[in-house]
Amino acid sequence: MNSPKKKNASMRRQPKQKRSQERVDRILDAAAEVFDEVGYEAATTHAIAQSANTAIGSLYQFFPDKLAIFHALELRHVERVHAVWAKLDQPEIIQLPFERFIRTLRATFQQLFEQPTSRMVFVQYFSSQAIFQSIDDSFTEEAINFTAKLLQARNPALSTEQCHLLGEVCTHAFNTLLLHALRSNETHRQQIFEQIEALLIAYLRPHVGDEVLHNKVMIVMKCPHCDSERISKNGHRHGKQRYLCKDCGKQFPEVYSLQGYGDEVKQQCLELYCNGVGFREIERRTGVSHNTVIHWVKQTGTSS
Secondary structure, three states: OOOOOOOOOOOOOOOOOHHHHEEEEEEEHHHHHHHHHHOOOOOOHHHHHHHOOOOOOHHHHHHOOHHHHHHHHHHHHHHHHHHHHHHOOOOOHOOOHHHHHHHHHHHHHHHOOHHHHHHHHHHHHHHOHHOOOOOOHHHHHHHHHHHHHHHHOOOOOOOOOHHHHHHHHHHHHHHHHHHHHHOHHHHHHHHHHHHHHHHHHHHHHHHHHHHHHHHHHOOOOOOOOOOOOEEEEEEEEEEEEEEOOOOOOOOOOHHHOOOOOOOHHHHHHHHHOOOOOOOOHHHHOOOOOOOOHHHHHHHHHOOO
């Protein structure tokens, strides 16, 4: 589905005062519930007005018919999708440990589609596209591009073409399973969302999982002791490349050179350590190498 082409031209007039806006919002909330419960075809403006606890004449001040109300709900859904995208397109989200990253995406979109407006608009789109004014199939392409952008931000080593293909598969798989989930009872819906999460984890791990990032995303090689970039390779130990800092003379393993963890991840690891969690267990929970955690502990002087 896609972004709005224009403002809702079907409305008789736009609300200007706060009281009028509140009335329109109440009508739209009620319409979303009515459409969601009985479907667009069976819904009536009188049922919507009754559900909104407003006079039918007040409804007609803003909306000439139920189609105009539906078009306003389209715009509301698009605005909410864009707000979700803006919320997720943040470094602190993108840099989360892999499974938490996927879980955050799933939970955020699940919360969006638990709202009657987005649930109703999404389901209606796959049953009668002809009534839509502001959403068309290009919204799916926009969703694909957004997903590709997140994946490339998480692993810059991926090509643009790879990211778009991954985004395409994820978006179409998610939309198909989401439609089935929204048509199911609450218990089964939750089960499907959990399976969507598991599916995305299995599919994306080889491309943007923590193991891949630890091995491939080398940003700026710096000495963990003095932050100097004047370093050289210094043999291997236990199968890992070691480096020598030309400024302070200290050696360090390759894992220390991996940058890019956000402050939230670092703080989470330090809090786990302060709560008595061992380094290996911290690595298992967060995906951050235990050597990196040890370095952070030494760097901050944290004690458990």
